[in-house]
Amino acid sequence: MPTPLSTASSRDRIAQARVVVTSPTRNFVTLVVTTEDGTVGIGDATLNGRELAVAAYLDEHLVPLLVGRDAGRIEDTWQYLYRGAYWRGGPVGMSALAAVDTALWDIKAKRADLPLHQLLGGRSRDKVRVYGHATGETIEETVADVGRLIDLGYTAVRAQTAVPGGTGTYGVSRPGEIYDPAHGSLPEETVWDTRSYLTHVPRLFEALRDTYGFEIALLHDVHHRLTPIEAARLGASLEPYDLFWIEDPTPAEDQTAFRLIRQHTRTPIATGEVLSSVHSVQTLITERLVDYVRTTVTHAGGLTHLRRIFDLAHLYGVRSGSHGATDLSPVCLGAAVHLDTAIPNFGIQEYMAHSALTDSVFPHSYRFADGYLHVGEDPGHGVHLDEEKAAEHPYSPAYLPVARLADGSVHDW
Structure with missing residues (x-):
């Protein structure tokens, strides 16, 4: 049965996917996807206070599945990464999936030479x-x-x-x-x-x-x-x-x-x-x-x-x-x-x-x-990543607060 790996022309295939974590004022997680023809798309995977969990999910579980896939088959890739996973959903998984999806839309719009809204x-x-x-x-x-x-x-x-x-x-x-x-x-x-x-x-x-x-x-x-x-x-x-x-x-x-x-x-x-x-x-x-x-x-x-x-x-x-x-x-x-x-x-x-x-x-x-x-x-979503500047601002641990009532019990923050 043909798969997105076997049917994609060489120029359409994803050649590389990398995770960049940077902290220019705040922590951000960015996925950088590059196709064989050199088109680059980026997606945001930031989850405030849990950034490294999403970065690890991408690095260890999603990135290995992307290389060689047809970058243009966005819907199929979404279904493959979501429905193809037994353990699915949740803020970590969906933030990681969002980064992939956004990067692929960025690539598709750039290759069409159109702003994304078109x-x-x-x-x-x-x-x-x-x-x-x-x-x-x-x-x-x-x-x-x-x-x-x-x-x-x-x-x-x-x-x-x-x-x-x-x-x-x-x-x-x-x-x-x-x-x-x-x-x-x-x-x-x-x-x-x-x-x-x-x-x-x-x-x-x-x-x-x-x-x-x-x-x-x-x-x-x-x-x-x-x-x-x-x-x-x-x-x-x-x-x-x-x-x-x-x-x-x-x-x-x-x-x-x-x-x-x-x-x-x-x-x-x-x-x-x-x-x-x-x-x-x-x-x-x-x-x-x-x-x-x-x-x-x-x-x-x-x-x-x-x-x-x-x-x-x-x-x-x-x-x-x-x-x-x-x-x-x-x-x-x-x-x-x-x-x-x-x-x-x-x-x-x-x-x-x-x-x-x-x-x-x-x-x-x-x-x-x-x-x-x-x-x-x-063309694309119009946002770019300056990786040289990003490298000047490494990840810095930061947690969101916890709220307590006057009696000391935990409350929703």
């Missing part, structure tokens, strides 16, 4: 609306930070503020630093107070609406901290402030929990950044329990699988809202912007600008202007 059906829009992140130790600081982002052109802003009675609140930057929760060789342990949070957050959004009115879209990330009824209470209390969404109101593994939240609030709901499969969001989408699905190119098996998720969501009036924090590399963002440009049910794209150092290691053709990302027209 292979995904062409433009559905001229530009991609994004939201930025505003933070502060106090409500006043967050209000001022929202103003800073409005001045930069953002039309949508996620607002987070420190919670009285807690320490190391999620989403709040350290003084004078770009927000990055991953630090050190052991996890930081933070303190969480749900009661204080539920009373404090509505005050933040009351202050924001009093200051900026209702023209700016405001978002908030709960980060899986609440039980379903607590999340329902929060959503109801925020209804007067017309939020664009509340994100991850409760741990997303239990899709049925969102039924209770939906019964009690009309505040839109977004979730999915920690989910890696269409099966993990199937109930959320088909029962219309969320308004935005936040799965990503890197963590949901690449462009091939993420497109399936968004196509299912489109049938049920659910829009995309992909995770796009700086714990994913510019390779992921570049690929995401092409998909955002093409799909009919795009909602919004998270965008935290990478550091100048990161951008120098991953030069790219997408650009930000006036609250939107504009997709590049270079």
Whole structure:
């Protein structure tokens, strides 16, 4: 029986696949795939706090299967690596598979001499609306930070503020630093107070609406901290402030929990950044329990699988809202912007600008202007890897925090 190894012409075959781990400000895992004719494609495999697990999965299990395969048979390769594995799925496996898939799409578009969005059906829009992140130790600081982002052109802003009675609140930057929760060789342990949070957050959004009115879209990330009824209470209390969404109101593994939240609030709901499969969001989408699905190119098996998720969501009036924090590399963002440009049910794209150092290691053709990302027209996804610069920044261990309640018990972070 012919296989992708035997039917591919020599120029179409994958000649080499290599994993590059680099830390220009943050840790990133990149797969570099080269065909026999010298075409290079790259994919992002970054999994914050578990980078080396994905690198090992690629090096030890997937890379040996790629050499000699037809780089153009993207769907077959996806099925071969996913369905052909008995132990499949999960964030490590899907991030590794995503890197392969993204690199192959990059190669296909480069060989066609077309920007990637043209292979995904062409433009559905001229530009991609994004939201930025505003933070502060106090409500006043967050209000001022929202103003800073409005001045930069953002039309949508996620607002987070420190919670009285807690320490190391999620989403709040350290003084004078770009927000990055991953630090050190052991996890930081933070303190969480749900009661204080539920009373404090509505005050933040009351202050924001009093200051900026209702023209700016405001978002908030709960980060899986609440039980379903607590999340329902929060959503109801925020209804007067017309939020664009509340994100991850409760741990997303239990899709049925969102039924209770939906019964009690009309505040839109977004979730999915920690989910890696269409099966993990199937109930959320088909029962219309969320308004935005936040799965990503890197963590949901690449462009091939993420497109399936968004196509299912489109049938049920659910829009995309992909995770796009700086714990994913510019390779992921570049690929995401092409998909955002093409799909009919795009909602919004998270965008935290990478550091100048990161951008120098991953030069790219997408650009930000006036609250939107504009997709590049270079062949492929338009993001490249400067391996010489990458080698100057070796991997640096960094863990995400662990949250505890005041009594010392572990809570969802």
